[in-house]
Amino acid sequence: MKTVFITGATSGFGEACADVFGQNGYALILNGRRVDRLLSLKSRLEDDYGIRCHLLPFDVQNRRAVFTAIDTLPEEWREVDILINNAGLALGRNSFEEADIDDWETMIDTNLKGLLYVSKAVLPLMIPRNSGHIINLGSVAAKDVYDKGNVYCATKAAVETVSKAMRIELLPHRIKVTAIHPGAAETEFALVRFKGNEDAAKKTYTGLEPLTAKDVADIIFYCATLPPNVCINDLVVTCVQQADGIYFNRES
Template sequence: MKDKIVFITGASSGIGKGCARKFASKGSDLILNARNVNALEALKIELESEYDIHIYLLPFDVCDREAIKTSLMSLPEKWRKIDVLINNAGLVIGMDKEHEGKLDEWDIVIDTNIKGLLAVTRLIVPGMVECGKGHIINIGSIAGEGAYPGGSVYCATKAAVKALSDGLRIDLVDTPLRVTNIKPGMVETNFSVIRFRGDKQTADRFYEGIHALSGDDIAETVYFAASAPAHVQIAEVLLMPTNQATSTISYKGNKK
């Protein structure tokens, strides 16, 4: 992936940050997006000092369509030919039952996980088609395989990511572009702290007794898909910790 340009949304932590480190280590230049400007700037300093690469920061909220448009239009010409788009930005807030959830929180989850992914894809992929090359990697979830208690809205958004990935792959079938949906199981990142509305102790207890995946683990799989030969399209990958079988069945009898 040397001399490639990789665009990553939600790059300031977790899976996005893991992907930034992995692709930087392989010589890719990066366009990094997130809302947390300070975290992005710190990551840029870290990676540019460690690897012979260049990083361009685009801090915006993927829920803000105008900000996406303005930011992408502001890219210097040399940064506009994006080789890999990693739609990673996503979140879940709460574990409420569907008839008890908060509509405003659902709006944020849907706007980020579905509409944000769609907007970024819509604005970047035409340039890939014009260049005759590109790879779109969407970070889905095992949650898209079926609903679980307290997660119906989030599960619905990740089922949508699968449908959008499959649909885009169909729409691009007459092009050299590739589309991949990566579906992680239990990943221990700040994601769960947001799920539990900032309660880190509850988030930590969720992973007790199981060796969960890390953001770096997911990044390895993302890179594997992106570095496959041009004629190989890894359409979908479901990956879980060894002691997880489904979104609702896991064994937590082992210490980390």
């Protein structure tokens, strides 16, 4: 059975992907910063689905930790078939002149540099086999810059551009590259963006029936299980009340 490597697996889309791939018998390499959550997830998935899980607890922002962990994977875990670059976050919702530079740097280091580090480290496990699939989590923010989104939007636009570059430059190695761009999805995303302010987080979804983490994970699974000659390159996914990164039809 194939092996899937998921970053940011301890919540949201990452955890939902672990569930859907685990339920379908895939072996899982699970990454996250919160070791307690990783251990709990591993125990649950192995009990529920009888699959194998290998944990890699590191922060994708830490270049040395990324390469050390992946370069020293045990031999039985070195055939990575699918990489899901899910680790990412938004921090703050402020005008450019009022934004916190530390927030900017954390988003750049996680959403962009972290994705680059992990991809670069995993590719030597795919290229010799002339096979693999990299799935990058973008956002509708990659397509439309919205008010007070500034650097978050910039990082997701960069993910889109990097995905295009990967797709072109990895053609000789038959490695698929898919960018998935979700719209409003009710996960921990808004709570992290508003730094634990539950009231502000809830307003993100007021009047909407947003996407769920499972909705997005099911779409990722579909993209990952198409025939070898088929690749979905770029996919924007929203709830039915959202047209893009800006326009919503919220019910009162």
